[in-house]
Amino acid sequence: MEVPYIIKEREDTGLINSKLGIWIFLASEIMLFGGLFSAYIFLRLAAPPGDFARWASELSVPLATVNTLVLISSSVSMVMAWASLKLKDFPKYKMYMGITLLCSFIFLVIKYFEYTSKFSHHIYPSSSTFMAIYFTLTGLHGIHIIGGMIVMIYFWLPIGAKMWDSQPELFTNRVEVLGLYWHFVDLVWIFLFPVLYLL
Amino acid sequence: MSDDHSTESIQEHIRVYIMVFGALAVLTVVTVLASYLEVSTSEGIFLALIIASVKASLVAGYFMHLISEKNTIIWILVLTVVFFFIMLFLPLISYTDQVNI
Amino acid sequence: MSSNSHSHDHHDENFIQKYIFSVDHKVIGIQYGITSLLFLLFGFSLMAIMRWQLAYPDTAVPIVGFLFGESGTLAPEQYNSLGAMHGTIMIFLGVVPLAVGAFGNYLVPLQIGAIDMAFPKLNAASYWSYFVGGVIMMSSFFMPEGAARSGWTSYPPLSIFENGQTVWLISMIFLITSSLLGSMNIIVTIVQLRAPGLTWMRLSIFVWAQFVTSFLLVLAFPPLEAAAILQLMDRVAGTSFFLPSGLVLSGEIVDVAGYGSPLLWQHLFWFLAHPEVYVLILPALGIVGEILANNTRKPIWGFKSVVYSMIFLGFCSFIVWAHHMFLTGMGQAMSAFFQTTTMIISIPSVVILTSYFLSLWGGSIRFNTPMLFALAFLPMFGIGGLTGLPLGLAASDIYLHDTYYVIGHFHYVVAPGTIFALFAGIYYWFPKITGKKMNEMLGKLHFWPSLLFMNGIFMPMFIQGLAGVSRRLADGGESYAHASGVLHLNEFMTTSAFLLGIAQIPFIINIIMSLFSGEKAGRNPWDATTVEWAAPSPPLPHVNFDSEIEVYHSSYEYSVPDAKKDFTPQTEK
Numbered sequence A: 001m002e003v004p005y006i007i008k009e010r011e012d013t014g015l016i017n018s019k020l021g022i023w024i025f026l027a028s029e030i031m032l033f034g035g036l037f038s039a040y041i042f043l044r045l046a047a048p049p050g051d052f053a054r055w056a057s058e059l060s061v062p063l064a065t066v067n068t069l070v071l072i073s074s075s076v077s078m079v080m081a082w083a084s085l086k087l088k089d090f091p092k093y094k095m096y097m098g099i100t101l102l103c104s105f106i107f108l109v110i111k112y113f114e115y116t117s118k119f120s121h122h123i124y125p126s127s128s129t130f131m132a133i134y135f136t137l138t139g140l141h142g143i144h145i146i147g148g149m150i151v152m153i154y155f156w157l158p159i160g161a162k163m164w165d166s167q168p169e170l171f172t173n174r175v176e177v178l179g180l181y182w183h184f185v186d187l188v189w190i191f192l193f194p195v196l197y198l199l
Numbered sequence B: 001m002s003d004d005h006s007t008e009s010i011q012e013h014i015r016v017y018i019m020v021f022g023a024l025a026v027l028t029v030v031t032v033l034a035s036y037l038e039v040s041t042s043e044g045i046f047l048a049l050i051i052a053s054v055k056a057s058l059v060a061g062y063f064m065h066l067i068s069e070k071n072t073i074i075w076i077l078v079l080t081v082v083f084f085f086i087m088l089f090l091p092l093i094s095y096t097d098q099v100n101i
Numbered sequence C: 001m002s003s004n005s006h007s008h009d010h011h012d013e014n015f016i017q018k019y020i021f022s023v024d025h026k027v028i029g030i031q032y033g034i035t036s037l038l039f040l041l042f043g044f045s046l047m048a049i050m051r052w053q054l055a056y057p058d059t060a061v062p063i064v065g066f067l068f069g070e071s072g073t074l075a076p077e078q079y080n081s082l083g084a085m086h087g088t089i090m091i092f093l094g095v096v097p098l099a100v101g102a103f104g105n106y107l108v109p110l111q112i113g114a115i116d117m118a119f120p121k122l123n124a125a126s127y128w129s130y131f132v133g134g135v136i137m138m139s140s141f142f143m144p145e146g147a148a149r150s151g152w153t154s155y156p157p158l159s160i161f162e163n164g165q166t167v168w169l170i171s172m173i174f175l176i177t178s179s180l181l182g183s184m185n186i187i188v189t190i191v192q193l194r195a196p197g198l199t200w201m202r203l204s205i206f207v208w209a210q211f212v213t214s215f216l217l218v219l220a221f222p223p224l225e226a227a228a229i230l231q232l233m234d235r236v237a238g239t240s241f242f243l244p245s246g247l248v249l250s251g252e253i254v255d256v257a258g259y260g261s262p263l264l265w266q267h268l269f270w271f272l273a274h275p276e277v278y279v280l281i282l283p284a285l286g287i288v289g290e291i292l293a294n295n296t297r298k299p300i301w302g303f304k305s306v307v308y309s310m311i312f313l314g315f316c317s318f319i320v321w322a323h324h325m326f327l328t329g330m331g332q333a334m335s336a337f338f339q340t341t342t343m344i345i346s347i348p349s350v351v352i353l354t355s356y357f358l359s360l361w362g363g364s365i366r367f368n369t370p371m372l373f374a375l376a377f378l379p380m381f382g383i384g385g386l387t388g389l390p391l392g393l394a395a396s397d398i399y400l401h402d403t404y405y406v407i408g409h410f411h412y413v414v415a416p417g418t419i420f421a422l423f424a425g426i427y428y429w430f431p432k433i434t435g436k437k438m439n440e441m442l443g444k445l446h447f448w449p450s451l452l453f454m455n456g457i458f459m460p461m462f463i464q465g466l467a468g469v470s471r472r473l474a475d476g477g478e479s480y481a482h483a484s485g486v487l488h489l490n491e492f493m494t495t496s497a498f499l500l501g502i503a504q505i506p507f508i509i510n511i512i513m514s515l516f517s518g519e520k521a522g523r524n525p526w527d528a529t530t531v532e533w534a535a536p537s538p539p540l541p542h543v544n545f546d547s548e549i550e551v552y553h554s555s556y557e558y559s560v561p562d563a564k565k566d567f568t569p570q571t572e573k
Helices: A017-046 A051-056 A061-086 A090-120 A129-156 A168-198 B007-034 B041-063 B071-096 C015-020 C025-055 C076-111 C120-142 C165-192 C205-236 C262-296 C303-319 C332-360 C369-392 C394-400 C404-434 C440-466 C489-503 C505-517
Strands: none
Touching (some): A017 A129, A017 A168, A017 B071, A017 C165, A017 C205, A017 C262, A051 A168, A061 A090, A061 B041, A090 A168, A168 B007, A168 B041, B071 C262, B071 C303, C025 C076, C025 C489, C076 C120, C076 C165, C205 C262, C205 C303, C303 C332, C369 C394, C369 C404, C369 C440, C404 C440, C404 C505
16 A cells, blocks of 8 residues: 555645645754854844945955856756656757756856855955855755756666656656755845845 | 647746846946946945846746745745745844943 | 566565665664664763763763763863764754654555555655755764864854864765755655545644645755855865954964854854754654544644644744844844744644644543553643744843753753653554554653653752753763752753663663564554554565555544544545
């Protein structure tokens, strides 16, 4: 016997288990990043006036803008990957998932350059509370990107993708759930970008 | 999700995804340009957050399908957002309300 | 991960699959249960050592004194370590895993007529994350610098510079992850896997309590996880999230960027830790409700009010947290706000307690062991709750904050409160879990002394607190003149603590004895109505029930007029 409502929705709630599960997980993530945003606000108030803005000017707006566009693109390609599965087009799915992986990788590479450029100018998390919260927020976000990429790689390579042959509907659901997580990661960045780089 | 999405409706969705992508790209540029406007700090914060919220709503509404999502999920998110704002603002208000020792 | 279809036949599971890395919620529930009970015992022994020191400060601690150095007495840092670890272990490794991980995991699927939790593998992951977190926490005792000693509250700046905190923080991250995975699982299970006919208002009080508790865990824990990351950065990466400028340590100004805020930690910590105390009490309230209905042969009085009160309580728990921070220089507006919300939150608690008391009226009360513990819970929780009121009002809190009064208050709620409810639950559900009955005489031998000695330990704390004795003092208040009149109570409390420990022996013997030679329990030894009693005792591996489950009635159809028996099971047409 199996746990029900894995592929077919439960009638009264209209949901499958994994969809409800991922949204609850995302609710907890809202509170996690929210805690850090709350810390940002508190620390900005506790710092001397203009201190945060001064430290923020050390950051590269052009690089972050590119990263924002890259991440948004990865969000689009992710939802297109899912749509391709709904249209039963597996090759298209592989292409779009590949693009998503590529965009994520580019994001991390740009972040790598951002971080190393800071370190080479002797700017570390310990340099100021702004830099501390900057590295923590973007670092935690980066860890979430890496986590997402690991799951993406699993569903892109045969080891995970072979589920398409045996249980296409379940596979589509899995990709949709991954997509929800990924869009959330994009969402966090949509707020991180202006808050850290532009304010 | 079950097969209640026909090929046509998926194609329709794809059109929407492309349009949202365009909007998001434009809004990203707008965000950056807006940061160069000569406004006060609090106005700047307000502006940046408004634009970010619009972008976030597009991602949440269309990419994450919240616009057609079931009530259970919507209510859980509403509850979460309420607590999110409480967590964001109450410490802030506590800080500004502090007794000056 | 592989798909959800079970391609292997369950009968072919090897020992490891069946008992170690099982995905069966019953096995996982028992794993949580055994692990948490062992941690509770360990946390108790830490307290016993502390209490020895408080009563007999110049005498070596018996048996384990050699662990603390030449003299066998505790140095202040060691006392502080025991204190911090006692709190941490009892809350995060003991009570919550027992109440939610053990009781929740084991009973929720059974009480809703499901075969397992919604995500069985995630369930196993949540247990093992707890286990790893527990091992890491325990390992801190063996670190050269020793275990954490900044209180379970881990306040900076002390916690940034004191020893043992890094391991504590890393352990907390594992424990929080475990909790998040588990509570998410419970919510999805309750929403999605209820049996046909099991509408929301037909759910048992226990399931409602677990449902609300899980929301608290999902939404309140992450800010602490965020704060723990920040504190870890302060300790390890030299940041100053919580360190103000110009902080002087050992005569020197600390070399950090500064402009951090210790208050930020307090806000983020208490944002979790207040809902956390409702996490401690809600499952207990759920268990007590079940047992009261069963042993009065009556439905819970005001069932719907109790359910709505639990939901309101859960919501309110998120907006009262700063009543732990009245003494931080808070302004009037915020102070007034949090006092008001704190007073408001007492209302649902009172509604629930009153409903429970009223449920006794006119009942045919059976005084078996679970019922004794459930009955004792009521006044004990009442004392705990009432003594919270002066703490929730700033004017009186200014005097009582961080005194023994606080320790008395919260222990009344958790110890003769929650833990009694958990004992009640163990006695009540043991027959279902093992198929054997527990011994009633040993049960009563466990109950009466426990009730007596719980009060012996914690009632005098109110007296000491009102006299102004501060908490977390390694010398128990000896160096303070204002404490001199009440110090003699330390011996009385310590003796009660040791006798309380001895009173647990009949319980331990009972469990072991009943497991091996207890009387066979049968399917429904308590003549109960809820769904779990429709399963065999113990329930079948993986599928739980041996028949299709459909629910026809609400949870507590006891003494229905004109019915054949004095109870109508939910699953009977």
